[in-house]
Amino acid sequence: MSNAEQPFYRRPLWIVVAIFLAVALVGGGVAVATGVFNGRNDNTAAGPTSAPSSTGSSMPASAKSVCGLKGYDSTNDLTTAPRATWKIIGSTATPQSAAAGPGKTEDDGRFNTCFAHTSTGALFASVNYLAASTDSRNSNRLYELLADGDLKDQLKATPQPGSDGSDGTRAQVAGFKIDSYSPQETTVDIALSYTGGTADGQLVSLPMVMRWEEGDWKVVADDNGSPVAPAALSSLGGYIPFSGV
Template structure:
């Protein structure tokens, strides 16, 4: 496990299984774990601030000092050439010195290039990492666009207390760009396994804000569209570390 993964040991199933839609159910904290185990709701933290005020991460300065080198404006037909993969809790996530992330602060992986490749790397990392943080709301507060969707996400993240065991989490398997601008990008991610017949696709949106890409949450707290089952990766670019 890489040094970047230090402190990223917990992966609440109520977030990861829901956010990653492995079972095709998408509501945070209201899902079945991959093994069919019912999610457990944790008792509310009496000392926790209401979700609407849990935005301390907004005070984090823009991504100054970042140095991703990628400047290619074309949509990638292949993943970044310098991608390496690291285990972060139960997820295998990509890093690119050219496209990002290039800065790691606990569970937060930031500094992405403002290019299609940077947006792709952000979409994969933020989509998975939002369920890996300890405390659970760290990534949501710092790397999800502020608004009702993030508030609802944080509210739900505070209420779940369950883990996905190694081997249960569907890993990223491919991607396809839906749309790209330097300000907003929509990427269809595929996770699961073709061999196991568990491939699913879902759309993830990232937005350029405060000098970096951030994840966009829907008003209901979802971090993606509902999942669609696939039979193969035809039409998608394979992209995965397992």
């Protein structure tokens, strides 16, 4: 199957786009740009409520948060939607809380780092990355959110230009599930809901591998994107509903 015939979420370059800010894709005569992550320009939205993520055990000294956030999960117990307030970053709603993070905000709140060493912290960090990538003003700093590796080095040396998302394709987080969790590395499967362009009405599973490095959760990616490929969804069955718009 040619690249043009593949669904947009399976094209190798789109997978990279999903994990770092890059150039637009063109397929079927309609551009699918990094603006696929764009959302409504709301200020905030009320988040769902549930018990906060627990602290599974005492935190090893080597696992402390770079900004001093407390909390440490040795295993995942995030089985309901965590309590969150929602803030638009770029054009995407992202969850935030005092316990899970972000613990450090910069550039008028559009670039956030430092999330708790918990399953909730990993979830919030993964959504925050997607939101940060929708604001082209973050393009020269996105490498800071990646785990160590060649891709991080490449982006640091040559930041990618932003996109205005003029094709009208947008997406928001609709749900999540934790596919695997350890204090060193976890896979957060984010369900994204798309509107506009050729992706209108599409639900897509976007698994993001998060690694604990230098006191924060970082996105694991290489030139082919995430280690786990995205896929189309027919429903949110199996996912925990979680959204801010």
